[in-house]
Amino acid sequence: MRSVLVAFLILCCGLALTWAGTLRLSEDYSTEDRRPSWTHRHSSLWPCDVADYPEAYVLMHKVEKRLERIDNDQLKNRIVQYVTQQLRQCKSGQQMDEHCVKRSIGYAMSFINHHKENSLTE
Structure with a gap:
């Protein structure tokens, strides 16, 4: 038993x-x-080498929201290039450092504000 x-x-x-x-x-x-609706797995705006990392989605989403209010295509391209460069610096190997991405949010917003103000004065 x-x-x-x-x-x-x-x-x-x-x-x-x-x-x-x-x-x-x-x-x-x-x-x-x-996954949130603003995921970027196959986005035409962001290169795949940064868009495939979920850690980067928050920054890309915030930037996209700001880009909606900008009419200058050249400025938009400059902003996307800057943010892409920031995200590439946050990569180490095959991983994206989430804390680095969060720090980059402030830099990206400052970059956008600075260039947006400069484009208004020109």
């Missing part, structure tokens, strides 16, 4: 571990579905 109970407990533990592993895998796939 005792050996049947031990075998039953081992079986239950094995099933629980299998179920937990399956649950974890399904959660990983569902995070792809819950």
